[in-house]
Amino acid sequence: MFFASDNAGIAHPAIMEALTRANTGYAMPYGADAIMDEVRAQIRDIFEAPEAAVYLVATGTAANSLALATYCQPYQTVFCSPVAHIHEDECNAPEFYSGGAKLTLVGDAPKMTPEALKAAIEGEETRGVHGPQRGPLSITQVTERGTVYSVAEIKALSEIAKSYGLPVHLDGARFANALEALGCTPAEMTWKSGVDVVSFGGTKNGCMGVEAVIFFDPEKAWEFELRRKRGAHLFSKHRYLSAQMQAYLQDDLWRDNARKANANCARLTAGLRDAGVTFLHDPQANIIFCAFPRASHQRLHDAGALYYVWSGSLEGDDPDELLEARLVCDWSISDEEIDRFIDLVKPA
Missing domain, CATH: 3.40.640.10 (Type I PLP-dependent aspartate aminotransferase-like (Major domain))
Structure with a gap:
């Protein structure tokens, strides 16, 4: 992931x-x-x-x-x-x-x-x-x-x-x-x-x-x-x-790769919306800025997910505090990786 x-x-x-x-x-x-x-x-x-x-x-x-x-x-x-x-x-x-x-x-x-x-x-x-x-x-x-x-x-x-x-x-x-x-x-x-x-x-x-x-x-x-x-x-x-x-x-490899990256981002965006994630900017290509609870971030990191926590710290007493994240999709990410990431964001 x-x-x-x-x-x-x-x-x-x-x-x-x-x-x-x-x-x-x-x-x-x-x-x-x-x-x-x-x-x-x-x-x-x-x-x-x-x-x-x-x-x-x-x-x-x-x-x-x-x-x-x-x-x-x-x-x-x-x-x-x-x-x-x-x-x-x-x-x-x-x-x-x-x-x-x-x-x-x-x-x-x-x-x-x-x-x-x-x-x-x-x-x-x-x-x-x-x-x-x-x-x-x-x-x-x-x-x-x-x-x-x-x-x-x-x-x-x-x-x-x-x-x-x-x-x-x-x-x-x-x-x-x-x-x-x-x-x-x-x-x-x-x-x-x-x-x-x-x-x-x-x-x-x-x-x-x-x-x-x-x-x-x-x-x-x-x-x-x-x-x-x-x-x-x-x-x-x-x-x-x-x-x-x-x-x-x-x-048109350059266009095919971009289509895949954008489609991967769209799949991730849809899943995160269903999970109640807050978006800081409307994703239009292959980059997402969003916020979700510290507990979700901790589950993702424990499972080996790699992405940037854009603001806030993984360490803290409030599991419900929203921390901002930047997520970027490339052409090679699999649907399975995207879906697993979404499942881990959802409340336990």
Whole structure:
């Protein structure tokens, strides 16, 4: 019963088979391998973006940080949600790779609103040389609280950013989960909605370790290449990144895995609702934030369940006190694990 993170599940067998196939003979290094040529064509086709510049890195932190650094000067600020992945989970890497650019947190909710974004943008460039200058907008999709921006919401935020001449970055570590939740196309969720660059995640959705960075306007491509190399994220044996991404895209594996993860989350959500669990946010993809009694948490931990207790302590005198939990489903969790978890949550 592992619900701690979709980072922790196994790599899909098709990914491992692709790595084995790639592990023969010789291949040109640094992204000049033949598999990468196919990956570029696949991604351009999927995103309906024939001119897009496509690059691979091994981690989401590198993808987000290098992409943002390409669009952000050291004296600028990145506008993002208070629970954006780049703020909560990346140890100031965007600030580091951009040479010191700061983050401006927009609003007080998991999803930004156009009104809050406009106010945050207007609040900068008010002190001349003494304050940060306006920089990119970064949208986390799926949000770190398990909610999803609609296509209309992304468009509305992008329109605000573009009205100030600011570029838009989409952190798509769970891109496929959001896409399946919305039922739209990759193009509709990105460049057709005003997104300039996207981190297209693979690691959380069945890959061993690979993320794509996609620039819909190739003007920034060369700068990104330089930053990737200077930042020590250009793989020499790049074919092992390429092979993962090729298999991930082949026959819509990326979408199939996301459908499974989202379906697993829906099954878990339904069971928890029946058990009377309180939800902190409406689960829309593969992440749940909820609260249930300490006694249930203790039963689950005694049975070996792994997940994050988000607030409160397992130790305490009141068995009925509600403790918050974060539960994340990946594609490989079985129905049996989900149902056993639900049974243990129910009052004894």
